Amino acid sequence: MLSQTSQVPLYEQIKDQIRAAVYTGDLKPGDALPSLRELARDLQVSLITVTRAYNDLAAEGLIGSRQGKGSVVLPIDAERLRSHVSARIDAALSEAVKAAAIGGLGLEHLHAQLEHVWDSEDTN
């Protein structure tokens, strides 16, 4: 699902979803991705937008494209994935800690809030 109202560009949202599918295993190395036109139709966005997302992911080394054969997921490097995820988690937690410091909230509050957020994300 894409948000037309979010500040995040559409092509970034598409990239995030494909990345997430790859990293969670919903898409495995060798799997074929939907064609540009198919995905553009399904997501109700312009062909240009999907093209940009695929190009970016190809530049990242996550997917590969062959003339007339469509795009496929490339083998992922476990180390790559781990550092990618770790960096994102640490950055996010650092943000949370800074905000807590401003509000004078302690570590316990963060742990508790983390439980709440975890549960609510789980149900979505």
Added chain:
Amino acid sequence: MLSQTSQVPLYEQIKDQIRAAVYTGDLKPGDALPSLRELARDLQVSLITVTRAYNDLAAEGLIGSRQGKGSVVLPIDAERLRSHVSARIDAALSEAVKAAAIGGLGLEHLHAQLEHVWDSEDTN
């Protein structure tokens, strides 16, 4: 310190810095802010960029400006601060949870990582 290369607009960076100073108590209600021209000169940005930041903050109700008198920090109400901090914490934790889901990491890992980040922020 402003980053000319960051994706974040200059005026947003200025707003963030002033907001942080107010919320942390470095700037207290009633304190005078640097004049538009003074800050523009110090930060090496255009007068208009600083003006925009001050205007936005005034619209938020965080600061007040009067022609010929300069700009001052307005009294903050506790409710405002609390909701501001809560929103920031929840957004950040939500990011962390999403990243953990991609990496297949569990809630325990997040709690542990939170401890690490908390300690490292503490020592800065």
Added chain:
Amino acid sequence: MLSQTSQVPLYEQIKDQIRAAVYTGDLKPGDALPSLRELARDLQVSLITVTRAYNDLAAEGLIGSRQGKGSVVLPIDAERLRSHVSARIDAALSEAVKAAAIGGLGLEHLHAQLEHVWDSEDTN
């Protein structure tokens, strides 16, 4: 129609007109607003002036803008509209009461004058 001689800033006049159109229903949620450049040309003002008006309205939560897609009216919530209208009415009536006090006119005079004004606005 904008007044170049009024004390009210051009961008505030633009904001007022769009706000009025939204609140009266001339513009409904989902409707597209004219593009920045189009409105600037039509109103004979600078692009920046229109941009500022749109930005302010977006900060108010009344409209939303996306790069490359234009600007649209966002859904309004009833509570927001009610408080907006109430505040405007109270401010205006307070002005009238103050003026009446200066002229030594009583409450009955205001009620009578209110009838007259109501009728004359009605016929416009």
Added chain:
Amino acid sequence: MLSQTSQVPLYEQIKDQIRAAVYTGDLKPGDALPSLRELARDLQVSLITVTRAYNDLAAEGLIGSRQGKGSVVLPIDAERLRSHVSARIDAALSEAVKAAAIGGLGLEHLHAQLEHVWDSEDTN
């Protein structure tokens, strides 16, 4: 009492207060106004600001100044006062009616609200 935070310029606030005093009879024709320096001290504003207020009122024909004799209230023209007050009342009521129309509120609501505002202004 002057509001340092209001958007209304200080000298306009001073003018309003003197006008109100004249129109309500607290200051009668022939009465001496406080000297520029005295009023500036009392109101905690600069001499320039008070001077501007007095000059504007003199230009309006409401007060007169004589070298070394201070300023005095001039005879007021009853017709002048009446039209001045009427215009202000009508403008304010028209604003209120417009706002009510937007909110779909009827004439009865305005009459009721007028009562409330009248009472609350009375107690101040």
Added chain:
DNA sequence: GTGGTCTAGACCACG
């Protein structure tokens, strides 16, 4: 001196 407004014109990101 201060902030408020408006201008013209540029470059970038997005679809």
Added chain:
DNA sequence: GTGGTCTAGACCACC
């Protein structure tokens, strides 16, 4: 095409 950002420079009102 769209909106977002930033610039330099001007004039005004206020104190």
